[in-house]
Amino acid sequence: MFWRTYAENYPFFRAKKVDWAAVRDRYRPRITARTTDAELFAVLRAMIEPLHDAHTRVVAGPDRWFAGKRPGTVLPTPAFTTRVDKAIAAGLGPGVHRRSWAQGKLSYADLPGRIGYFRVTQFAGYTKKGDYAGDAAELDLALDAVFTKGRTRGPGALRGLIVDVRLNGGGADPLGLRIASRLTDRGYSAYRKRARNDPRDPARFTTPVPVRVGPHHGPVYTGPVALLTGRLTISAGETFTQALMGRSPAPTRIGEHTQGVFSDVLDRGLPNGWRFGLPNEEFLTAGGRTFDGAGIPPAVPVPVFADADLAAHRDPALARARALLAGSS
Structure with a gap:
C-alpha cells in the first residue's frame, strides 16, 4: 500500500531520478511475517529518503517518524533560532522597536529611511486554538496595524518594504495570499495548481486551477519590496514567495534558494495504524514551470544564516535589502 500510493500519486520521480519500480524490487523481499516494527519503519524510511522531499513522511508514533529534506538542510533548533534573532536584531539596529502578533510569528518594525521590515515565521498556529478562522483573524489584525493609510500613501508612506520569510516552516497557503493582497492594487495570477490524475501515467494531471491574488x-x-528567502523557506513560505513573483513591481528576492516543496500533503494511513504523507500536486507559473526540488532562486544571492555571520551577529541579506531599497527610493 505504501509503495503503490507513491506510485499512483507522487509527481516527481523523474525529476528526482528515482526508479520507483526498482525501489519495490529492492525492498519488498525484506518484508516478511517475521519483520519487526523497527525493521518495517527502517525500510519505509529508506524507500523515500532518496527523494529528499520535505513533504514526504512516515509516522509510526510520537517517537518514531521520518520526514525528508533537501541535502544540506539543517532544521532549526531553539538555540539556532535564538542566534538568528540576535543577528536580525543587530541588523535592524539599536533602538528599533518590533511589534509582534500571532504568538510571535508575525512582527514588524519601522526602520530609518521610511523602510518597513515585516517578518513571517509561519503561516499557521497564530492562536492557541490553532484553527484557520482564528489564524486569519489574527493575521488581519496584524496586517491592519502594519498597512495603515500613513504607511501606504502620502508624504509619510514607506519608501520600501522588506518581507522576511527565511525561517518559515509553512502552514496554510491562503494566509500567504492574504498578505499578498495587501501588496497590490490590482488582481493577478499567483500560480496554477494541478494534481496527478492517472495511476498508470505520471505525466497525466488534472486541468490546472488558477489561484489569484486580489487587492485588499x-x-x-x-512600492518596492525586498523578499528575503532561504532553504528554511518551506512549503507555504514558498507558495507565498511564488505568489509575489506576479506582483508589479515584482519583489527583489534576496538570499538563497527556497526548500523546494509546494504541494499540499496527501495524508494516508497504513493497515497497521501508521500514517504517511506525500505530495501529489504541482504549483505552476504562468509559463508552466514548477520550482519543486530546486526551490525558487534568489535574484540577489547572499548567504543566509551562515555560522560565521551568526557568531558575529551579522545579517548580510538584511543589510543588502536595506541598501537596495535605500538606493531605489
Whole structure:
C-alpha cells in the first residue's frame, strides 16, 4: 500500500531520478511475517529518503517518524533560532522597536529611511486554538496595524518594504495570499495548481486551477519590496514567495534558494495504524514551470544564516535589502 500510493500519486520521480519500480524490487523481499516494527519503519524510511522531499513522511508514533529534506538542510533548533534573532536584531539596529502578533510569528518594525521590515515565521498556529478562522483573524489584525493609510500613501508612506520569510516552516497557503493582497492594487495570477490524475501515467494531471491574488479593500502598499528567502523557506513560505513573483513591481528576492516543496500533503494511513504523507500536486507559473526540488532562486544571492555571520551577529541579506531599497527610493 505504501509503495503503490507513491506510485499512483507522487509527481516527481523523474525529476528526482528515482526508479520507483526498482525501489519495490529492492525492498519488498525484506518484508516478511517475521519483520519487526523497527525493521518495517527502517525500510519505509529508506524507500523515500532518496527523494529528499520535505513533504514526504512516515509516522509510526510520537517517537518514531521520518520526514525528508533537501541535502544540506539543517532544521532549526531553539538555540539556532535564538542566534538568528540576535543577528536580525543587530541588523535592524539599536533602538528599533518590533511589534509582534500571532504568538510571535508575525512582527514588524519601522526602520530609518521610511523602510518597513515585516517578518513571517509561519503561516499557521497564530492562536492557541490553532484553527484557520482564528489564524486569519489574527493575521488581519496584524496586517491592519502594519498597512495603515500613513504607511501606504502620502508624504509619510514607506519608501520600501522588506518581507522576511527565511525561517518559515509553512502552514496554510491562503494566509500567504492574504498578505499578498495587501501588496497590490490590482488582481493577478499567483500560480496554477494541478494534481496527478492517472495511476498508470505520471505525466497525466488534472486541468490546472488558477489561484489569484486580489487587492485588499483598504490600504495597500504598492512600492518596492525586498523578499528575503532561504532553504528554511518551506512549503507555504514558498507558495507565498511564488505568489509575489506576479506582483508589479515584482519583489527583489534576496538570499538563497527556497526548500523546494509546494504541494499540499496527501495524508494516508497504513493497515497497521501508521500514517504517511506525500505530495501529489504541482504549483505552476504562468509559463508552466514548477520550482519543486530546486526551490525558487534568489535574484540577489547572499548567504543566509551562515555560522560565521551568526557568531558575529551579522545579517548580510538584511543589510543588502536595506541598501537596495535605500538606493531605489
